[in-house]
Amino acid sequence: MREQSFYSVVLVGAEPEKMTRLWKIYRSLRKGKFRVSVLHPKSKLRLKGFTGRILSGFLRYLTLFFQVLFVQADVIHFFNVPDFPGVSILLRKRFVNTKFIYDVRSPWSDEVYYFTRMRVLWFLARLIERVLIRGADIVITVNEPLAKRTKKWGARRVEVVPNYPDENFKPRATRQKMREENGVSEECKVVLFVGKLSRIEGVPILLHAIQMVLSKRSNVVFWIVGDGPLRRSVEFLIGKHPAHVKFFGWQPHNKIPDFIVASDLCVVPRYKTLFSHLFNDQGILKVNEYAALGKPIVASGILPSNQYILVEPDRFHLGILKALNGEIVIPKRRTWSSCAKKLLSIYKELMGV
Secondary structure (H helix, E strand, O other), rough: OOHHHOOOOEEOOHHHHHHHHHHHHHHHHHHOOOOOEEOOOOOOOOOOOHHHHHHHHHHHHEEEEEEEEHHOOOEEEEEEEOOHHHHHHHHHOOOOOOEEEEEEEEOHHHHHHHOOOOOHHHHHHHHHHHHHHHOEEEEEEOOHHHHHHHOOOOOEEEEEEEOOOOOOOOOOOOOOHHHHHHOOOOOOEEEEEEEOOOOOOOOOHHHHHHHHHHHHOOOOOEEEOOOOHHHHHHHHHHHHHOOEEEEEOOOOOOHHHHOOOOOOOEEEOOOOOOOHOOOOOOOOOOHHHHHOOOOOEEEOOOOOOOOEEEEEHHHHHHHHHHHHOOOOOOOOOOOOOHHHHHHHHHHHHHHOO
């Protein structure tokens, strides 16, 4: 029986440099004495415009498909989304004895339909998703709702490994320093949003809520950290409220705790969709990062939890006002340490070590 150090693991994701979960798993497996590497997509093409983004994305995923087909590994740990490149793992399994772990972070096929409203694409995405679920040796999901979904679709084995932050997810700067550098007094309340500036992350909900809150209160500043297709909408709002909205753009992950510790309230605005029931506090990293530093949270469009105040998307501003008035929930700190132990147990059992 071989030791873990003799087994090679390759982690595969569409944009690994931006995937916090991938790197947590990478570090955990390294500590567990597995030989781990990350497959970086060779195609770096980034075209502008809607059509350009689709074309460059297709070329990246097609390139990744062939990279995965010929990679050398005992275990391929594949992260959705997108799921298309993962099909090459099933093709190679016909000829090479490779173990396949499918890491499901979100319902890809449902999101494809949400963005495109094209039933043909939805059908193909759903077909690929089901084929990968049934073909994987183990499906790992970030929460219980996704686990139930994969079991229903025929997964051989399903394990839940939540998306909790590292133990060392702590600020480098103090609350006082961050607020002083950005001209915010202790009398002023800071409401923080961290995430992709997109519709699926609820940015239109946030922008509407900001205007409604500022019409009621003046001692509030909104900090927005991130980037994405709705950046111009954020910048337009800043032009209307320059003293109350500050945009920091994309920030390295190790700086995110500095923003959180300086805030008074954190927000997770999302729309209600047909797949809202598949998201909860186990799987949304920023919820757990906010919670790790003890910050109250207002959320919408996800499942209820004792980690945050949940409101309807069109009443998001009322949730913020309620929290600013002191009606808050203090979340529990949960970290990756328990997840790492479970992950190593899964790997050892899979490889028979």
